[in-house]
Amino acid sequence: MGIRTHGGSLAPGGVVGDGRYRLLAQFGIDERGGAHLWRARDGQLRRDVALTILVGDPADVDAARQGRRTLERAAHAAKFTHTSVARVLDVLTLGNGISSSEGLLGIVVSEWTKGTDLIDLVNEKRIAPSTAARMVQALAEPVERAHQSGLVLGIDHPQRLRVTPDGHLRLAFPGPLPDTTLRDDVKALGAVLYLLLTGRWALPGGPPAIPAAPRNQTGQLVPPHVIEPRVPQEMSALAVRTVSDGGQGGIRTSAAILRVLDRVAAEEERTRKQPEEVDPDGTVWTTKKPVKDAERRRKLALGVSALVIAAVAALAWAGMMAISFFQDDAPSGPPVNLADETSEQQPQDNGEGGGDGDGDGDGGRTTPGEAITPADVTVYNPEGEGDSVSEAPLAVDGDESTSWATDQYQQQFPAFKSGVGLIAAFDDPIDLARVRILADSPGTEVEVRVADSADPALSETRTVAAGALDGPRTELTLDEPASAEYVIVWLTSLSGEEGEFQSELTDVMFLPSA
Numbered sequence: 001m002g003i004r005t006h007g008g009s010l011a012p013g014g015v016v017g018d019g020r021y022r023l024l025a026q027f028g029i030d031e032r033g034g035a036h037l038w039r040a041r042d043g044q045l046r047r048d049v050a051l052t053i054l055v056g057d058p059a060d061v062d063a064a065r066q067g068r069r070t071l072e073r074a075a076h077a078a079k080f081t082h083t084s085v086a087r088v089l090d091v092l093t094l095g096n097g098i099s100s101s102e103g104l105l106g107i108v109v110s111e112w113t114k115g116t117d118l119i120d121l122v123n124e125k126r127i128a129p130s131t132a133a134r135m136v137q138a139l140a141e142p143v144e145r146a147h148q149s150g151l152v153l154g155i156d157h158p159q160r161l162r163v164t165p166d167g168h169l170r171l172a173f174p175g176p177l178p179d180t181t182l183r184d185d186v187k188a189l190g191a192v193l194y195l196l197l198t199g200r201w202a203l204p205g206g207p208p209a210i211p212a213a214p215r216n217q218t219g220q221l222v223p224p225h226v227i228e229p230r231v232p233q234e235m236s237a238l239a240v241r242t243v244s245d246g247g248q249g250g251i252r253t254s255a256a257i258l259r260v261l262d263r264v265a266a267e268e269e270r271t272r273k274q275p276e277e278v279d280p281d282g283t284v285w286t287t288k289k290p291v292k293d294a295e296r297r298r299k300l301a302l303g304v305s306a307l308v309i310a311a312v313a314a315l316a317w318a319g320m321m322a323i324s325f326f327q328d329d330a331p332s333g334p335p336v337n338l339a340d341e342t343s344e345q346q347p348q349d350n351g352e353g354g355g356d357g358d359g360d361g362d363g364g365r366t367t368p369g370e371a372i373t374p375a376d377v378t379v380y381n382p383e384g385e386g387d388s389v390s391e392a393p394l395a396v397d398g399d400e401s402t403s404w405a406t407d408q409y410q411q412q413f414p415a416f417k418s419g420v421g422l423i424a425a426f427d428d429p430i431d432l433a434r435v436r437i438l439a440d441s442p443g444t445e446v447e448v449r450v451a452d453s454a455d456p457a458l459s460e461t462r463t464v465a466a467g468a469l470d471g472p473r474t475e476l477t478l479d480e481p482a483s484a485e486y487v488i489v490w491l492t493s494l495s496g497e498e499g500e501f502q503s504e505l506t507d508v509m510f511l512p513s514a
Contacts, residue, residue, distance in 0.1 A: 030205070035052050035055075054108075054175075070177060084142045086170060117163075129197065141258065154174065155185055160173040169192065187242060191239075195210070220244075232264060262407075374510065380421045400507060406494060413492055426486075426510075437469060437476070437507070447465070461490075464482045
């Protein structure tokens, strides 16, 4: 039996909101707060709207208080605008659009979101991991922006979300529950990712239309890649760690999720295999267009150049041998010891050796033996998740076609955190005199710090040099050489403009004293 309302029942065809909104179809119930989710028709403005209807007894003091808190939070959310969040149009309360006879505590009216119900989508098919990453990424962006303003969106129920015609996830039924926190929004992002990858919901209070996520004997979530082997392990770990409360290294910010999702989705798309065809003679071919790979072209050009030089050298040698063979007069003067002559033409050893110790040279960017290659380089971020962790070694690989980049931040440091950087570990302490940075990130403020351990707190490090990156090549010189086994390149201000702050380091070289 439907719930009685003014002029009818909470069923298709019924009207609510003093008769203004006619109910068309129900899209779910969030049982945790008695929130019924409906599509309705606004009789005054003749448009479809989404209604989050709070059902309860107005005489129940506790229920009425909880309902008022939800409506207050929805009213605050009306100030927030983002394409991935349905705009709140009105909030109806008892005595202001809701009569006590309707058996309702309030209604949140928002614009209607065209598209597909998220539950219908996941029940129909599994989503490709790269697509799932992009969908959650688009939802994580408004969560991050809302959290920076102190707002909770309340996305922790799958029936509150819809998929737009262009494939984006959207919060279609705003109205966060009274006790929903910022952390609940973040956990919901992990749960949505888990749902897209496995078809299961990983948080309590989910709808009966989808099964709950399985857990092991210790109560921990079963990773998505165990259920769906095609899921990349890094994406699987992200979903579990985001939903987790700590036992599995929980991720606590939407910014951290955005960083990982961007990297994982890009890597998954890059490594996706193209269809191949095999000719009868065994030749493998594909219709895929050649990849415009700058690094591959550079190596090919170098190889061709080396081949041409070798060919010219061979022809020159053959010509000299022919001249020597047919020459009648013997050379005058004492015989020349070519080994001695070559030795005299070589540069004198200045005690620094002929290389950087790793045998791979420095690509012509620094004097041989000058830069010291660290044994290991990792992202240093004592305040949480690191930025582009897997790409940290690219900053010291001597290859100017690779780089390490920070995440993109909406606000400049230190609004979100005090900084981020790289920590280089050396097998033995070095006498550090200079740090040379190749980067096209003007305005980036850098501090060079030294530490006594591999994972120090920022207060346990010591600043030995500082400056700004004002060109493609910047050298920070220490006032006095410092003996250090661990060196930190710490970014305290990023390049870019409002909403798009990001810095990228192409190469970092650690130079000892002469």
